[in-house]
Amino acid sequence: MMLDLFGGFGEKGRTSLAVSSGNDRILLDIGIKVGASGAEYYPALNGSIADIDALLVSHAHEDHIGALSWLLSRGYVGPIFMTAETRDEAPAALAGYADPNDLKQFPFPKDRVELFEPGDTLESGNLSIRTGRSGHVVGGAWFAVDDGESRVAYSADVVPDSNVFVMDTIPQCDLLVLDASYGADPVPGAARAREISRWVAKHPQGCLLPTPLSGRSLELIAALPGPFAIHAGMRSSLEAQIGATASLLPGVSEFLLRRLQDAADWTDADPLPSLPLLADDGMGEAGPSSRLLPRADQAGFPVLLTGHLPSGSPGDLLHKAGRADWVRMPTHPTLSGNVEIWERAGRPMALGHSCAADLLDDLKSHIPPLRTQCRTGQRITVPEARKP
Structure with a gap:
């Protein structure tokens, strides 16, 4: 199993990654990077978009869905999986953050959306994708992708200790992609x-x-x-x-x-x-x-x-x-939350998304197998993630 890091690694924004196994390939999220311009505004997709079998969107915040019209303008024709709440909120996110020309030619494709509920298990080729409630927003989800040999869990944006939302436990996995937005912030x-x-x-x-x-x-x-x-x-x-x-x-x-x-x-x-x-x-x-x-x-x-x-x-x-x-209102995990997520997932090798590089170093002192040098544009082989 391979991971392509298209956005959100060593940076905040344009969150996107692909999971591949054999001939099967899915894309998780397709965000934009607020404050950037040109190519850096969009995920750093490499290779053919035609190779992507399915797009799964975790929620409708701009750093996870804002590049959807851009992706469609570049020829993506596959299915788009999201919850009903994400589908309903997506047009507003695109109206605020999509390129106006892209949005005009490729408005939100409601008729192409395939709905799921957090807790469902989705299938794409040989890939089985478990989903769960994120605790971040209504209809938000995390994804755990399994090819029968390895499992990668992508948290997307999660809040394990929200006063409002429910977060389901992320399952044990071989590689955990954590929401590291706050680094090692200890304040609950x-x-x-x-x-x-x-x-x-x-x-x-x-x-x-x-x-x-x-x-x-x-x-x-x-x-x-x-x-x-x-x-x-x-x-x-x-x-x-x-x-x-x-x-x-x-x-x-x-x-x-x-x-x-x-x-x-x-x-x-x-x-x-x-x-x-x-x-x-x-x-x-x-x-x-x-x-x-x-x-x-x-x-x-x-x-x-x-x-x-x-x-x-x-x-x-x-x-x-x-x-x-x-004053930060935590809508991502603080230190105790991420440590608990990692421990419940079996203390696997981990990556951190949506986090500046210096904050990842702080988090690594609490989650030793966190790979702090992974950056947007890199490819990760999941079995290799277990190596020191």
């Missing part, structure tokens, strides 16, 4: 949620919280200490996410629905509210927050950023200028 999500709650409580005059439409928005709603507002365009998506009870921890759906029903709707025509305001996306690159960040900055309206800030993104520039605060 509950502590960060309390820090965010305290920050919001100190800004009773109102504040802006840019957030991805899916995933982190529900984590923030659970963490906010009092009344809040949402951009009105988010409501239907948030209601649908809360209604997907199979992805949520017991009792969380009812709690979040009550909170959302009490939330005020806000539109671009309204004055900035005297409430915490959630607006997508989390970086200010697209969606309502791309308009709200400059407006908040001009008005001196407090801004709290809570996720990844690609270099040069509007959120990053505002934070570097000292005009926005930042």
